[in-house]
Amino acid sequence: MNQPIPYGRQNITEEDIEVVIETLKSDYLTQGPKIAEFEESFAAYVDSRYAVAVSNGTAALHLCAMSLNIQSGDKVITTPITFAASANCIRYCGGEVVFADINPETYLLDIDKVRDLLESAPKGTYKGLIPVDFAGRAVNLEEFRNLAEEYNLWIIEDSCHAPGGYFVDSNGNKQLCGNGQFADLAIFSFHPVKHIACGEGGMITTNDKKLYEKLLKLRTHGITKSEEIFENSIEFAGGASGNSTFPNWYMEMQELGYNYRLTDFQAALGTSQLKRADEGLEKRRMLAARYDQAFADKKFAKGQSGVIEGHAYHLYVLEVDDRLGLYNYLRENKIFAQIHYIPCHLMPYYRELGWREGDLAQSEEYYRNCISLPMYPTLEKNEQDFVIDHINNFYEVD
Numbered sequence: 001m002n003q004p005i006p007y008g009r010q011n012i013t014e015e016d017i018e019v020v021i022e023t024l025k026s027d028y029l030t031q032g033p034k035i036a037e038f039e040e041s042f043a044a045y046v047d048s049r050y051a052v053a054v055s056n057g058t059a060a061l062h063l064c065a066m067s068l069n070i071q072s073g074d075k076v077i078t079t080p081i082t083f084a085a086s087a088n089c090i091r092y093c094g095g096e097v098v099f100a101d102i103n104p105e106t107y108l109l110d111i112d113k114v115r116d117l118l119e120s121a122p123k124g125t126y127k128g129l130i131p132v133d134f135a136g137r138a139v140n141l142e143e144f145r146n147l148a149e150e151y152n153l154w155i156i157e158d159s160c161h162a163p164g165g166y167f168v169d170s171n172g173n174k175q176l177c178g179n180g181q182f183a184d185l186a187i188f189s190f191h192p193v194k195h196i197a198c199g200e201g202g203m204i205t206t207n208d209k210k211l212y213e214k215l216l217k218l219r220t221h222g223i224t225k226s227e228e229i230f231e232n233s234i235e236f237a238g239g240a241s242g243n244s245t246f247p248n249w250y251m252e253m254q255e256l257g258y259n260y261r262l263t264d265f266q267a268a269l270g271t272s273q274l275k276r277a278d279e280g281l282e283k284r285r286m287l288a289a290r291y292d293q294a295f296a297d298k299k300f301a302k303g304q305s306g307v308i309e310g311h312a313y314h315l316y317v318l319e320v321d322d323r324l325g326l327y328n329y330l331r332e333n334k335i336f337a338q339i340h341y342i343p344c345h346l347m348p349y350y351r352e353l354g355w356r357e358g359d360l361a362q363s364e365e366y367y368r369n370c371i372s373l374p375m376y377p378t379l380e381k382n383e384q385d386f387v388i389d390h391i392n393n394f395y396e397v398d
């Protein structure tokens, strides 16, 4: 086996390449029809009412935080076992990030820890929650919504790892990640290691029309062309006096937004990728089942045993003995496993804000042993066997 095996990678087909080239030859490179097309098909895929395409997942988080009006000093709870952007979006708006520990069985934000925080502070102290569908495992948002209702909190679901993932609610219904049933807003990323690749790209989904309209404005500098919400007069705008319509050129910048748009050729790639999303998901679940089987009775490794319904397997995580030894041994054999994640609260930036080792014991314990194995739809069976054999070799078992 000579080809390096990464922990994740994109799958670009001839068809993907063709739609990008076609878009490059069209009238629009950006702000054209491919954006709405991608938004509509994505909303249909996750079963949400609205979708807003943006330049990346971090921009999606930032716009969500802005649209919920996070102010300086507002406290928001999230997990430390995530990519830093899940927390940073609160800091962009001047809010305070409060990390709560994970459940060591699911690796997800522990609702009991969140409840403890909420109960130990006066009502109104916390403004919102940002649970993360870490590794592709869907958070039970029905439970979080009940808690959020009690404390008047909003929820942003960070679904970057979980397009197509779902949990089963108390009525036995499948609730797709990002469907807007329980979270106010959900976000996705189209970075090449994620399920759907646009190069860079992101999406916000919601069922809330007001938030949707706000997001559209914030994505483009805070500018609107919708006449019905203009604030200045027709006379000022330069319309004919006595006329009831604004001149065609007129637009208003009503609040401070950003340029967080996606281009048309990225959106075209996204739509094309989305057509194969279910196929990719099936492949990921198959690979996960093979890993499950390979490591189920091994002493050196602890995983999440049994079939986890609705898991989207962005990552396949094991907790292992001698993680450093295994990681280096795999690297020597061109198998590039990865670590997800270094707990966010212990990044120097968050230490500077007061976080210390020992603050979140489960997350820190998880970090000592976790390793993400190669997991992507084009990973061949023989490549996966090569990975499994090397892990077994390292621990001298067969």
Ligand SMILES: *Cc1c(COP(=O)(O)O)cnc(C)c1O
Binding pocket: 056, 057, 058, 059, 082, 083, 085, 086, 132, 158, 160, 161, 188, 189, 190, 191, 200, 201, 202
């Ligand atoms: C990738 C990722 C992000 C950020 O997405 P970008 O598109 O890279 O900005 C945010 N949260 C999680 C959990 C992610 O995995």
